[in-house]
Amino acid sequence: MNDGLAIDVEGVTKRFGGRTVVNNLAMRVRRGEIYGFLGPNGSGKTTFLRMLCGLLRPDAGRGSCLGYDIRSQSAEIKQRVGYMTQRFSFYEDLSLEENLDFVARLYAMPDRRQAVARSLESLGLVGRRRQLAGQLSGGWKQRLALAACLIHQPDLLLLDEPTAGVDPKARRDFWEEIHRLAAQGLTFLITTHYMDEAERCHSLGYIAYGNLLARGTVEEVIQGAGLTTWEVSGGGLWELAESLRGLPGIEQVVAFGSTLHVSGRDAARLQSSLEPWRKGPFRWRAVDSSLEDVFISLMDAARDNFQQG
């Protein structure tokens, strides 16, 4: 369809009461792309997803999702989109097979039985198909939810924190699955708080207080932040961190295991503030800023703006 964009929206705004939850947001997601949508809790990610799949009506903004107008064609969008809610939202008192069968019926699948069988097969759920969904562990619940979102063979999947509370092995398997599906042409918009997951995405968008603050590939986001980071190791780091905070040019001091990351956007001022501690018992090393450094910096900056405004 139109120039290979699965999602192409701009100016999307949603207010609840007097509070603007999503503010003038623009987003472009190419087909077959895995787009990571990040931001602190309550930043408007879920609300944005709900608007994309027609659960909520945007107060302003326009655009298309899979070529359909997000304001007037929500019925068509729902038919082609799979939405996985943050909280497990299938029926715990139905078996896996019954849950999938129900969803397949809702989408009026022509060959329902086959679709259910295919879905159980592809996600390795065949052996558990008669088990009640409520008895599954977190990882299996998440697999079921993914299977249910995929059953109608959507073109776009909206996954809202799909891996919250899932163990590392299951998370890795989940991401393998997502990359496999993306290779087949499916588009993903995924919200997450995990940095390793963000790094597995083709593109990222970072939202805070309803505003999109950064976007691009992992490298672009890191470079765009223009952050310089020093890693310090040695003894007495906690005291060092206390003395560094608030010095000119030092924007954040974060503990990473037995090291500290000290970052700032103005490399020269950062360096001059650090000068007095250069000697002493500490070992200094210039490192690449990590995604986490960047996000924390973005979040702090956004909070400052938000409080001023």
Next chain:
Amino acid sequence: MKRFAFSPARFWAVVIKEFIQMRRDRVTFGMMVGIPMLQLVLFGFAINMNPKNLPTAVLAADQGVFSRTLVWAMRNSGYFAVTRVVSSEEEIRSLLRLGQVQFVVHIPEDFSRRLLRGEQPALLLEADATDPSATSYALSALSSLVANAFDRDLKGPLRRLQAGPAPVELRIHRHYNPEIVTQYNVVSGLLGVVLTMTMVIITALAITRERERGTMENLLSTPVRPGEVMIGKLIPYILVGYVQAGLILLAAWALFRVPMLGSVPLLLGVMLAFIGANLAMGITFSTLAHNQLQAVQMAFFYFLPNILLSGFMFPFRGMPDWAQVIGEILPLTHFLRIVRGILLKGNGLAEILPELWPILLFIGVMLSLGIKRYRRTLD
């Protein structure tokens, strides 16, 4: 050892937490105050086991002084309110079947003349005895009343009539339930009560549960439309309602030998409207309740006036006017009259229509309220 001792501090922590949660849950808090108040008002003011001013029709073929004395004495007893004067037998039948009067008094043609002759003329009282408790006090008051009602008129030479046996012979016809079997009334009423209880609670729960567990959000992200969800959810419960009704009717027939004079298919048909009214109420509650507990509490709050004010437990006509007005709003009140009318009086469609439209009106109002609220909770 000390670890196992009862710690006032820990115990107090729990007490404080409970109070905070109680205060946050406004609905539960409201119910804790509301239900006792409701019970107090309903039991204290509305319920009256000794109903008075029961509507009575008089068919007086004799216009003599004794007729007037009799009517005056009945009125004075407080039990009978003469609301109609009728002239034909058909009119009487229809009034009784529609439940517009509780009693009909027949004063025969030569009542006064025969009374004077000491012939003990027959005084016929027809009673709608579907609910025996509604009529029993009035009937016993009447028998003592006729013995002395004419004393003032029987003066001078007529005094000898006072001394003899009772001046009139009182004949009582208890219609629809001549053997005064309380079960006839209770079992048929139970049909409506059971349906009210289960239908309202089940629907209120079914939709609240979907929201509480988060499955509603998922459901709405699929192409399914709210109307399809609603109707799809209700159909199974309508079926459940019919199974319940079938069981009660079967028990009424086999165990309690409740007469079934009218058409059972008609009853089952009208029942659909009544089930619909309860489901509409349940949907409205489900849009108001935030969780399943609140839904159950609301259903209970609704159930209380239904039991007490509908005429199921206590005679409807014994209640003060304000309580009767509330009772008239409740679908159960009308359904009870329909069930008793069809089963015990053999009423047909034409006779139950006046009770049917208030139920339909209730559905309309509740459903539009429920759907309006339901829409708002989505966005």
